[in-house]
Amino acid sequence: MQVARNKQRRTERRADLVDAARRAMLEHGSAVRLNQVAEVAGLTSGAVLYHYPDLQELLLEAHRAGMERFYDQRLRAVEGVTDPVRKLVMTITSGLPVDSEDEDVRLLCELGGAAGRNTVYAALLTALYDRQVSMYQVILEIGAAQGVFSLKDPSLTIGRNLVALEDAYGYRMMARHPSIDHAAASRLILDYARLATGHPLPAD
Amino acid sequence: MQVARNKQRRTERRADLVDAARRAMLEHGSAVRLNQVAEVAGLTSGAVLYHYPDLQELLLEAHRAGMERFYDQRLRAVEGVTDPVRKLVMTITSGLPVDSEDEDVRLLCELGGAAGRNTVYAALLTALYDRQVSMYQVILEIGAAQGVFSLKDPSLTIGRNLVALEDAYGYRMMARHPSIDHAAASRLILDYARLATGHPLPAD
DNA sequence: CCGCTCTTTGAATCCGCATTCAGAACGAAA
DNA sequence: TTTCGTTCTGAATGCGGATTCAAAGAGCGG
Structure with a gap:
């Protein structure tokens, strides 16, 4: 079955290119050149075009991959944690860039800038936002049901504000305020979370 | 004194170009072409280069002008209002884009994306953020001194969170969530402001 | 109206990029 | 080793944008 092997190597190669595109965008922004992607991939532009005849499609995949990377990382950071308080604190921490060099967040910021003109990018970001809000809603509702949190607003409101704060402080950190x-931003968001949940949330 | 008149017209012309660059960036993003700026200005690329030999400098001025426009607009929106409650509510409202087409905010979002790679843009945005935080701090402190607000956190914390929420919902609106x-984002931010100030803040 | 300077044009030039493609290199099977 | 399909290169092509500049145009004082 050489057909199956070929198919697999082909998808592997395409995944390599997606990652190269992701790294190239970190360096050159959303308006990255085909040559720059090729250089990062260690190939010529022709080879990139062989696998991805449409550069836009490759960049879209790269953005999507970056988003998934970010989201999966968050899920993995809190998996196994059951205590709502610890889970809320850890989720807030994991939503912020680790420092001003954080690759995943920088890519998301690039995406945010382009989303004003590109409806596809806008849709991607909107979907990510809503997923993160849902993530918080689950934590908040479980905590409320257990009597740990006494929510001062609907969980949708609190979740939206928490993700909004994360996003905004992500941008501030990328701009090297x-x-x-990371610590200061965590504290600021936790200050809000305290008010909204009525729980003294240890800084951990 | 034809010398003085010449100098004045020269600065006027440069201001025209700055505005043309600003509008061109709205259409084409931060990576706008010289030709595109020239077209918006109703000139040829050579004429633009005559006034601004360095395109980067022109774009920087355009971004700076966009920021000032946004900030001045906010100040003007609340000037003359003395009641801290009304002032707080109006300031929050004025910090959000009026709709998903808002030019000033879209430009700021463009800037935010580029700030991760461009330190000058990053400095501009950081300065704007801090100015807005100070604006909120003044309102909060006056309200607290008058006994209208009972702040649940330091005014710096609340101010930072308020501006952060504005920024983030600006991005969401630009991405057409x-x-x-505008109304929903206002409500979300007001929900936080209520918790933080201990005041029932009428939606107005 | 003339002459001066400041401004703008339009053409020429150069450069970098995307795109195409013939053929080289590679790897696997026979 | 030969054959055959896949992958990649490097050169050719063409386009679009930046940059330069001589010359035309526009405004203004004399």
């Missing part, structure tokens, strides 16, 4: 680093 | 429009 001198006094807002 | 189906259920977050």
